[in-house]
Amino acid sequence: MGRLSPAHATGRPRRRRSAEREKAIRAAALRLFRQKGYDAASMQDIADAVGLYKGSLYYYVSSKEELLVRSFEGRAEQVLGQIRAVADGAGTSTERLRAMVRTYVLGVLRNLDSVHVYLREEHALPPATLRQVQAEQRAMRDLFERVIREGVRDERFAATDPKLAALALLGMCTWVHRWYRARGRLDDEAIADDFAERAVRMLGA
């Protein structure tokens, strides 16, 4: 979360409160979609979770589907933007791959509800949103594939099938959402660092 601008903070408190409440609603909806499943979670459940009357909830959001769609907006895009910046940035292919894996793993671990819900409720997304999410996933895979290809070319990585290598890495990293426990033995940074090293080792020349 960035800080709010002064104009925003002092001039438009009502709008700020409203934005905060919308964010709380989206987070509660995601949590409930994850726990109960999208079909089973009701608008009443979501209203209860944020302490609103169901009627008031409709002031912020028009439908459960809108909540599902909105909860996907921005998340993948943000992580994708960070990873693109690393891929396009300075550093050797090894350094960039390490940073990309690290960023990706942290992106999964810091958006656990959203990852769980997306992987399970993909079929509930309206076609346009689904296409968008799938395009983001392809773009993500392409970035990994490109940096792996560069690494093979400059002989930092061993010869490999770059597409399979990207899919292997993304699988290993996405799967953390299934076993990560917030109060487990290792925190998110430690897991991200460990996986970044594993990825480099798997590709190593």
Add this chain to the structure above:
Amino acid sequence: MGRLSPAHATGRPRRRRSAEREKAIRAAALRLFRQKGYDAASMQDIADAVGLYKGSLYYYVSSKEELLVRSFEGRAEQVLGQIRAVADGAGTSTERLRAMVRTYVLGVLRNLDSVHVYLREEHALPPATLRQVQAEQRAMRDLFERVIREGVRDERFAATDPKLAALALLGMCTWVHRWYRARGRLDDEAIADDFAERAVRMLGA
């Protein structure tokens, strides 16, 4: 599929036909659960898919939940048994790990409907079945962890956190269910071989 025993084949044709039909019903149910989701798929859909009246379907199976439960029986257990045999068998830790990864990937690719449905419908499983499936998953992870630990001890593998290494491998291998296409560029054997090599490389001393 093993061959049927002669007694079975000649003496009890009715029972054999019945077993085949039950198998077809389970396969159709899994396919529909995967396509439409467990909640949305109806007994009528399943009856239609195998060309039975809905009433006749109940001759073979008492409920949709029974179909879900039965479709998990045996699958993971079979792959787990194969992987245990490899882990306990002859060969260096490197050879055994390679064979275990290969077997696991083929197990995923040859049971795609079941893997998809399990990962999405876990919450729909009755508690006893869920506990059983989770115990099988733990047993699987323990086998990988054990062979990785042995490999580190005998210095075929580099020093590593064996549990994280097992989770990384299982993630990379399980994830193939998300991107594999039956008529894609590579067949299941080629992918299994490729992933087995990646796994060994990731752990390599």
